[in-house]
Amino acid sequence: MKNIMIIDGHQAVIEYDSELEMFRGEFIGLNGGADFYASDIPGLHREGATSLRIFLEECARHGVKPTRNFSGRFVLRVPPEIHQAATTAAAAHGESLNQWVVALIKEAVQA
Template identity: 55%
Template sequence: MNNVMNIDGHTAVISFDPDLGQFRGEFTGLNGGADFYANSVEALRKEGARSLKTFLTVCKERGIDPYKNFSGKFVVRVPASLHARVSEAASAAGVSLNQWVQQALEREVRT
């Protein structure tokens, strides 16, 4: 399981690299790699802040948007039986399948 850490308003996924014996952080939502490593949580925060600052500075210097752009569309493949149950739940709730899934996703990311 991965954990998350907020560094200067940016989310980073944290995992442990057993080969290196260090924690590894990788920022999400950025338009490129800004990963970082450290041996402790405190050091990870410092390295993360340093990595993020460097990444944002380089993007600014090169005129690159540092953030990923999302279209708002994605395809999800689920078993047919789940598709049927979700469709029934949406109908019962009086909303479209898209609205039902959007509401479910919004509930999930709030937790």
């Protein structure tokens, strides 16, 4: 599982790059790529803050909104047998498939 780091109020996914023997961070929820590398946690904070600052400055300079909009809708493709089993499970809980999946996702992201 990847780790999330908060830098200046923005979330970044952190993973270890074994080829470089460094940690890599990538901000999520932005309208473009803003990544950074460091060999330790203080370095991640420092490099992440620098990367984010430069990204936000460039967005401001070009009149671009820096964060993505989320509509609340996404397409999920699953095998037909999973679709059928999920619909049955939702009905057994007295919920629509959408309500059931939303509850599962909400539980997973709050864990």
